[in-house]
Amino acid sequence: xxxxxTDVPGVGRKFEYELDGExxxxxxxxxxxxREVFRRPSEDADGTKLFELNDKQARxxxxxxxxxxxxxxxxxxxxxxxxxxxxEWTDLPAGSSLEGESLRDAExxxxxxxxxxxxxxxxxTVANPGSEFELRAGDILVTLGTRDEQQALDDLLAA
Amino acid sequence: xxxxxxxxxxxxxxALAIGGALAVRVNQSVIPMYIVAGILVGPNVPTALGPxxxxxxxxxxxxxVLAELGVVFLLFFLGLEFNIxxxxxxxxxxxxxxxxxxxxNFGVGIAIGFAFGFTLIETLFVAGxxxxxSSAVITKSLIDRGWIANPESEAILGxxxxxxxxxxxxxxxLSAVALGGGGLDEAAISVGIAFAFLGGLTLLAWYGTExxxxxxxxxxxxxxxxxxxxxxxxxxxxxxALGVSEAVAAFFVGTAFSTTGHTHRIETVVAPxxxxxxxxxxxxxxxxxxxxxxxxxxxxxxxAVVATTLTKLASGTAGGFLYGLNRRRSLRVGVGxxxxxxxxxVIAALATSVGTGALGTTIPAFxxxxxxxxxxxxxxxxxxxxxxxxxxxxxxxSGSS
Numbered sequence: 316x317x318x319x320x321t322d323v324p325g326v327g328r329k330f331e332y333e334l335d336g337e338x339x340x341x342x343x344x345x346x347x348x349x350r351e352v353f354r355r356p357s358e359d360a361d362g363t364k365l366f367e368l369n370d371k372q373a374r375x376x377x378x379x380x381x382x383x384x385x386x387x388x389x390x391x392x393x394x395x396x397x398x399x400x401x402x403e404w405t406d407l408p409a410g411s412s413l414e415g416e417s418l419r420d421a422e423x424x425x426x427x428x429x430x431x432x433x434x435x436x437x438x439x440t441v442a443n444p445g446s447e448f449e450l451r452a453g454d455i456l457v458t459l460g461t462r463d464e465q466q467a468l469d470d471l472l473a474a
Numbered sequence: 475x476x477x478x479x480x481x482x483x484x485x486x487x488x489a490l491a492i493g494g495a496l497a498v499r500v501n502q503s504v505i506p507m508y509i510v511a512g513i514l515v516g517p518n519v520p521t522a523l524g525p526x527x528x529x530x531x532x533x534x535x536x537x538x539v540l541a542e543l544g545v546v547f548l549l550f551f552l553g554l555e556f557n558i559x560x561x562x563x564x565x566x567x568x569x570x571x572x573x574x575x576x577x578x579n580f581g582v583g584i585a586i587g588f589a590f591g592f593t594l595i596e597t598l599f600v601a602g603x604x605x606x607x608s609s610a611v612i613t614k615s616l617i618d619r620g621w622i623a624n625p626e627s628e629a630i631l632g633x634x635x636x637x638x639x640x641x642x643x644x645x646x647x648l649s650a651v652a653l654g655g656g657g658l659d660e661a662a663i664s665v666g667i668a669f670a671f672l673g674g675l676t677l678l679a680w681y682g683t684e685x686x687x688x689x690x691x692x693x694x695x696x697x698x699x700x701x702x703x704x705x706x707x708x709x710x711x712x713x714x715a716l717g718v719s720e721a722v723a724a725f726f727v728g729t730a731f732s733t734t735g736h737t738h739r740i741e742t743v744v745a746p747x748x749x750x751x752x753x754x755x756x757x758x759x760x761x762x763x764x765x766x767x768x769x770x771x772x773x774x775x776x777x778a779v780v781a782t783t784l785t786k787l788a789s790g791t792a793g794g795f796l797y798g799l800n801r802r803r804s805l806r807v808g809v810g811x812x813x814x815x816x817x818x819x820v821i822a823a824l825a826t827s828v829g830t831g832a833l834g835t836t837i838p839a840f841x842x843x844x845x846x847x848x849x850x851x852x853x854x855x856x857x858x859x860x861x862x863x864x865x866x867x868x869x870x871x872s873g874s875s
Contacts, residue, residue, distance in 0.1 A: 323622065324555035324631065325613050327741075341623035346741035353623035359800065362623025 348373070402432070402457060403465045405472060409452035412474050419446035427467040429460030485530045486537070489515050490753050501618065502853055503611040505815045506846045508753055512760015520765075537758045542720070544755025545820050546710045547748040549642075549721040552609070553728020554740060556638050564632055571629060571793030572636030575811070578789040580605040582781050590774050595652060596832045599825050602648065603841045604782040606641050608815025609634050611849050615813070615856050621806065629797040630810045633790070641817055642725045645824070646672055649719035652828045668718045672726055675709070679730035687734045695743045702731075702744050721820055752816070759819055759842060762826070767839035775843045783851065786812045802863040809859040813852025818845050 319331040327345040334340060341353040341362055348370025353362035368376060407413060413421050424430055433442045435455040441448065450456075458468055493511035497504040514520065515530040531537075561568060583604040587597025612630060616622045621630075650668040651661045692698050706727045713723030731740060768775070787808040794804025822841030825833040 321628065322555075323613070323627075324635070325551065325609060326617065326622075329622065343617070343622055346738065346745070351617070351622075353620060355623055358625075362620050364620050364623075 399461045400459050401462065401465065402459055403429075403468075404435070405456045405458060405465075405468055407450055407452055407454040407456060407472055411452065411472050413450050413472060414452050416450055417446065418444060418448045418450070421450060423456075423458075423468065423471070427460070427471055428464035429458040429468045431456055432459050433457040479534070479536070482531050482534065483536070485515060486754070486757060489531075490757055494753070503608075503614060503813070503815065503849050504753075505608070505611060505756055506849045508756035509760040509763070509842060509846060512757040513763050513765060514760075516761035516763070518761075518764040518766075531761060537754060537761065540751055540754040541758035541823075542755075543707065544748075544751035544753070544758075545721050545823060546707060546724040547744075547751050548755070548816055548820065550706050550724040550728040551745070551748055552638055553642075553725035553730075554732050554737060556635065556725075556729055556732060558729070558732075561635055561639065567629075567797055568632045568636050570796040571633050572640070574792050574796065575633050575637065575786075575789045576605065576640060578785045579782060582785045583778075586774070586778055586781060589777075592832060595648075596837060598648060599652075599821060599833065599837050600778075600840070602641070602644055602821045603818040603837075603844060604778055604814070606637055606814065606817040606821070607634060607786070607811045608813045608817065608845075608849060608852075609638070611813040611815045611852060612810060615853055616810065619856055619860055621810065621856075624803065624806075625799060626794065626803040626806045626810065629794050629799060629803075629807045630790075632797075633793060633807070633811060642722050645719045645821070646722045648821075649722070649824055650717065652824065652833070653717050664717050667716060668722075671713060671716055671718045672722060675723060675726035675730070679726055679733075682730060683733045686730055687736070690731075690734070690736050695739075698736075698739060699743050699747065702740060703747060719824070721824075755823075756816075756819065759823070759838075763839060763842045767835055768843040771836055771840045771843065774840055775847070778840070778844055779847050779851070782814075783812055783848075783855075805863055806859055809852075809855050812848065812855055814845055814848040818848075 317333045319333075321329050321331075323329050323343065327343065330342045330344070332340040332342065337357040339355045341355060343351040343353070345351070349367060350370075350373040351367045352365045354365050355362040413423075418431060431444060433440055434444050434448065434450070435441075435457065436451065436453070440457075456468070456472075458465065460468065489511040490508055493507035494504045497507035512531075517529045517532060521527070521529050580601045583601030584597055586604070587600040592600060612634065616627050616630065621627050646668050647665060650664040653664065690698065690701055692701065706724055709727050710720035710724045714720040731737060787805075790808030790811040791804045794807035797804075797807070799807065818841055822838045825837045825841070828834075
């Protein structure tokens with residue numbers, strides 16, 4: 316990876332970032348924070364302007380590109396309607412003791428404390444499945460419970 | 475009385491605001507429109523539009539002061555953005571392109587000056603006015619047209635850097651000679667004083683980086699702005715009192731800042747003040763311009779516009795080849811360097827301040843007419859060059875939009 320950096324007097328700085336081959340992204344950072352991004356497909360081609368962002372947008376967008384984007388949350392105002400409970404997605408592995416059981420017979424709530432609020436099967440999500448619902452290998456159980464209860468479910472499914 | 479002055483200032487600033495808005499709308503540089511605004515509301519022709527009187531703003535002292543600050547800070551920023559490392563690094567490429575640019579364009583200016591019967595000093599003024607390209611107009615156009623992402627922008631900006639250092643030396647010598655007046659001895663003495671003073675400033679700029687760094691470290695933007703404005707204006711004023719070009723002094727103060735960590739802050743905090751002063755400078759040029767005098771130099775203007783457009787095209791294109799660019803890009807370098815602007819007017823303002831013979835009337839009027847034509851012609855040519863030299867190969871991404 317090569318980055319070429321040059322001064323643009325009175326404007327700011329220019330960075331050229333080499334993509335594959337001759338393809339280059341050209342980023343012009345203005346003194347006022349504005350970023351203009353161009354792309355030049357080859358040495359002979361003309362740069363085409365792709366987009367421009369202000370300083371704040373560019374920083375936020377940069378974290379997305381970096382893969383580190385998160386929305387900072389004010390911890391004092393966070394409201395946890397679930398109390399200690401969390402929602403987990405757990406795979407039902409082939410060969411599990413629960414395979415082929417209906418929800419009633421599986422007695423998941425009694426044995427682990429977690430409640431099954433939905434089951435994802437292939438592309439489908441069955442919300443609030445009834446007691447007759449039969450579990451199959453490959454199902455993903457969406458359950459509500461405390462961390463300990465979720466751990467108990469993990470252990471049960473693996474058994 | 476105070477009320478009248480306030481109204482005049484209000485009219486001046488409003489005229490600038492309207493002129494600037496119009497310029498942006500038609501994708502032109504603001505500089506010619508600021509001058510036109512000054513011509514329109516100033517004391518010279520046109521004096522009335524039907525029943526509406528158009529002599530709204532007199533050329534008051536406060537306009538002169540602000541305009542003078544405009545010159546000082548235009549050059550201060552030129553110094554600030556002047557990058558000695560870039561000049562040294564790219565020297566091998568820049569010296570070729572810069573020399574061709576200087577020899578052709580300054581040379582044709584000298585030829586035009588003598589052909590129209592000007593004296594040696596007057597001819598040097600004409601040559602300077604037609605030689606120097608406009609950093610402001612060109613940089614704006616490079617960004618507007620997207621050329622900034624292409625290799626030709628390197629050659630264009632490199633040439634401008636070379637011109638910057640030459641114009642600093644040129645202004646120092648010319649103002650010493652022109653303001654010193656009299657015989658060869660006096661001229662030699664004032665050139666000597668100029669170079670001693672500027673040499674001192676250069677040494678300070680070179681060795682005083684740490685001191686400047688510390689002296690200007692302050693939390694408040696307001697205090698920072700005042701310090702920069704205060705010191706720069708004081709040094710420029712001191713220079714002028716010694717008969718040294720205030721503009722060149724400001725240039726060296728700018729270079730003293732260019733190696734410190736304050737550069738970025740100056741660009742954000744001080745640039746708005748520069749923009750205001752510079753706008754008033756262009757406006758005041760318009761105020762003092764008598765359009766009838768411009769009409770009187772029509773022949774000179776016509777010859778200069780045609781000849782210097784061609785020489786800039788030629789020198790820029792040749793420079794592009796020296797820079798190792800292909801034909802299409804080299805031609806763009808030539809076209810890109812055609813606009814003239816603020817620095818030609820700075821030279822004209824120096825001519826006005828000398829004020830003897832043709833320097834008092836003809837040359838400033840010529841400079842105004844020339845800059846009006848060349849800034850607009852240059853920007854327009856860049857639009858045409860865009861389509862004439864457009865890349866005709868496969869274009870990804872932009873093709874779909």
